Amino acid sequence: xxxxxxxxxxxxxxxxxxxxxxxxxxxxxxxxxxxxxxxxxxxxxxxxxxxxxxxxxxxxxxxxxxxxxxxxxxxxxxxxxxxxxxxxxxxxxxxxxxxxxxxxxxxxxxxx
Amino acid sequence: xxxxxxxxxxxxxxxxxxxxxxxxxxxxxxxxxxxxxxxxxxxxxxxxxxxxxxxxxxxxxxxxxxxxxxxxxxxxxxxxxxxxxxxxxxxxxxxxxxxxxxxxxxxxxxxxxx
Numbered sequence: 718x719x720x721x722x723x724x725x726x727x728x729x730x731x732x733x734x735x736x737x738x739x740x741x742x743x744x745x746x747x748x749x750x751x752x753x754x755x756x757x758x759x760x761x762x763x764x765x766x767x768x769x770x771x772x773x774x775x776x777x778x779x780x781x782x783x784x785x786x787x788x789x790x791x792x793x794x795x796x797x798x799x800x801x802x803x804x805x806x807x808x809x810x811x812x813x814x815x816x817x818x819x820x821x822x823x824x825x826x827x828x829x
Numbered sequence: 830x831x832x833x834x835x836x837x838x839x840x841x842x843x844x845x846x847x848x849x850x851x852x853x854x855x856x857x858x859x860x861x862x863x864x865x866x867x868x869x870x871x872x873x874x875x876x877x878x879x880x881x882x883x884x885x886x887x888x889x890x891x892x893x894x895x896x897x898x899x900x901x902x903x904x905x906x907x908x909x910x911x912x913x914x915x916x917x918x919x920x921x922x923x924x925x926x927x928x929x930x931x932x933x934x935x936x937x938x939x940x941x942x943x
Contacts, residue, residue, distance in 0.1 A: 748930055759920060760872075760934040805872065815930040816862060816885065817922075819872040 721820035723806055728826045735793040737823045739806030742787060746808040749782065750817065751791045754803045763791070763804075793825075801827045831855070833935035835921050841941045847909040850938045853902055854923030862922040862932060863896055863906050872920075878904065879926075890915075911942045 721741045729735045741749070747768050752760040766773045766780045766789070773780045779792040793800055803824050807817040834853040842848055854861045863875040876886040878898045886896070893912070898904040908915055918939050922932040 750931075752934075759936040760922075762931055762933060765931060809930060815860065815924065815926075815932075816874045816877050817864075817872075817932060818874075821871045 721806055721808055721818055723804075723820040723823045725821065726824050726826070728828065729796050731796060731798055731827055731829050733796055735791075735796045735800070735825055735827075737791045737793075737804050737806075737825065739789040739791075739820055740787055741789065741806070741808045743808060743818075744787070746787075748809045748815070749780075749789050750807045750809070751778075751780065752805040752807060752819075754805065754822070756802075760805065796825075796827050798827045798829060801825055833921055833923055833933055835919075835935035835938050837938060838936060839939045839941075841943065842911055843943055844912055845910045846942075847907065848911045848915075848940060848942075850906040850919050850921075850940070852904045852906070852921030852935060854904070854921070855933055856902070858923035858925050858933075859901070860924045860926060860930075860932075861898060861904050862924075863904070864920040864922065864934075866918045866920060866937070867916075875906070875919075908940075911940075913942045916940055916942050 723739045750765040751763045754760050764775050777794045781790045803822040805822045806820040809815045836851045860879050862877040866872045874888045876896045881898045896906045918937045920937045922934045924932040
């Protein structure tokens, strides 16, 4: 099956920007999502982007999509300690009922 | 509006016992998904329903797993008999079909099979 890949760890200092990267292989991906999971909690939908867009901004979050390279990134501006969590990239395809195919997650650690 | 509700939040059971996990989707959502999260395999889709009908159950591990959705506001995932390798966090999610198919997740059920 197709894979969604993410780096496993990222450490940043409070106040810096964080950039979490994701690559996917299925060119039929229609929507791409970013979820946040805090320890012991469920998955919180942060934002999503439709495949015909190349950028979406929502407050401190900026999503960039390079469809040619199948590369997705999430930028968090002014990262705070409360942003420490695992971030999952997920794709959904029109031919699979929009079920989500997740990456393994990137663990973001924000240090004071 | 209440989010996706799952029960129980934690379940500890012995190998061989039957386990039933429950989910109430967000009102008005017509798709429901069951996912499993483990350290080794990450998040995997088990099954999803659209308008209460199972559409894709190819992720269900084996015949010991079954899922039902008798109406638009309730779904169950049953494991019988349970095995230690079934230990995981099971998430239920729901979505509307349009416009962006955003899925909202419940808090999960942490299952431990000893």
